[in-house]
Amino acid sequence: MSHKYTQPTPELFLSLACTCVGCGPGGSTSMLAKVAIVDYRGRDVYWTFVQPTMTVSDYRTSTTGIEPANLEPSSAVKKFSEVQQHVANLIKGKILVGHSLWQDLSVLGIPHPAVATRDVALYQPFRTALKTPNQVIGLQTLMWHLMRRRVQDGKLCALENARAALDLYRSASGEWENAVSKGQWPSHLPPSSFSRCYL
Numbered sequence: 001m002s003h004k005y006t007q008p009t010p011e012l013f014l015s016l017a018c019t020c021v022g023c024g025p026g027g028s029t030s031m032l033a034k035v036a037i038v039d040y041r042g043r044d045v046y047w048t049f050v051q052p053t054m055t056v057s058d059y060r061t062s063t064t065g066i067e068p069a070n071l072e073p074s075s076a077v078k079k080f081s082e083v084q085q086h087v088a089n090l091i092k093g094k095i096l097v098g099h100s101l102w103q104d105l106s107v108l109g110i111p112h113p114a115v116a117t118r119d120v121a122l123y124q125p126f127r128t129a130l131k132t133p134n135q136v137i138g139l140q141t142l143m144w145h146l147m148r149r150r151v152q153d154g155k156l157c158a159l160e161n162a163r164a165a166l167d168l169y170r171s172a173s174g175e176w177e178n179a180v181s182k183g184q185w186p187s188h189l190p191p192s193s194f195s196r197c198y199l
Contacts, residue, residue: 007173007174007177008095008177010039010040010041011039011040012093012094012095013039013040013094013095013096013097013118013166013169014037014038014039014040014045014090014091014094014095014096014097015037015038015039015040015042015096015097015098015162015163015165015166015169016035016036016037016087016091016096016097016098016101016104016162017035017036017098017099017104017158017159017161017162017165018032018033018034018035018036018103018104018107018108018158019033019034019035019064019066019156019157019158020032020033020060020064020103020107021033021052021056021058021059021060021064021066021071022056022057022058022059022060023052023054023055023056023057023058024054024057025057026057026058027056027057027058027060030103030106030107031052031053031054031056031107032050032080032083032107032108033049033050033052033064033066033070033071034047034048034049034050034064034066034158035047035048035050035083035087035104035108035158036158036159036161036162037087037090037091037162038159038162038163038166040166040170042163042166042167044159045090046086046087046090047158047159048076048077048078048083049066049070049071049076049077049078050071050077050078050079050080050083051071051073051077051078051079051080052071052080053080056068056071059071063155063156064155064156065154065155065156065157083108084108084109084110087108087110088108088110091110091112094116095116095117095118096112096116096117096118097117097118097119097120097165097166097169098117098118098119098120098162098165099119099120099121099139099142099161099164099165099168100119100121100136101117101119101121101190101197102119102190102191102194102197102198103194105194105197105198106194106196106197110197111196111197111198111199112197112198112199113198113199114190114198114199115180117198118169118176119187119190120139120142120165120168120169121136121137121139121142122136122187122188122189122190123172123176123186123187124186124187124188125172125175125186126142126146126168126172127188129145129146130142130145130146134188139151139152139161139164139165140152142168143164143167143168146168146171147167147168147171149164149167151164
């Protein structure tokens with residue numbers, strides 16, 4: 001007798017997005033500067049600026065909107081170790097939604113079970129709908145083509161990105177969870193160079 005699959009409850013979901021600045025030569029290495037987590041309804045769960053752990057060589061202000069003053073030590077700017085521990089505690093046992101989650105998990109230094117991720121950048125039906133089956137599609141493009149909604153029109157906003165990824169997931173959650181329940185993982189694998197980000 002087969003049992004009916006029950007979709008995970010909304011309380012199990014959190015959506016994560018990070019904003020990074022650059023360090024190292026030419027600012028080419030990403031370092032966490034801002035993190036946002038929202039619940040299934042898009043309500044803020046956690047949002048903060050993060051103190052740099054290395055010298056920032058490029059604030060990427062034109063896209064991030066982050067200025068040096070935003071990351072100076074203050075009560076509104078948390079230490080990386082504090083943020084890392086808090087985020088790890090928040091997402092433990094949760095299903096994590098996001099866009100290119102491997103990048104967020106990498107800068108946070110937190111691994112998460114791959115089966116407990118719903119990455120809209122890897123979801124095959126989204127790629128197929130945009131006729132780019134083997135390519136990661138930007139969040140802005142996904143939102144415009146699939147939901148006719150503009151995001152990232154000005155500067156990058158981690159909260160906006162977390163909510164946008166969640167909206168995309170929710171638009172396909174029934175089909176997505178149905179595929180998962182049948183053991184038919186409906187997503188591509190993340191880049192193999194980021195395998196350390198997954199359990």
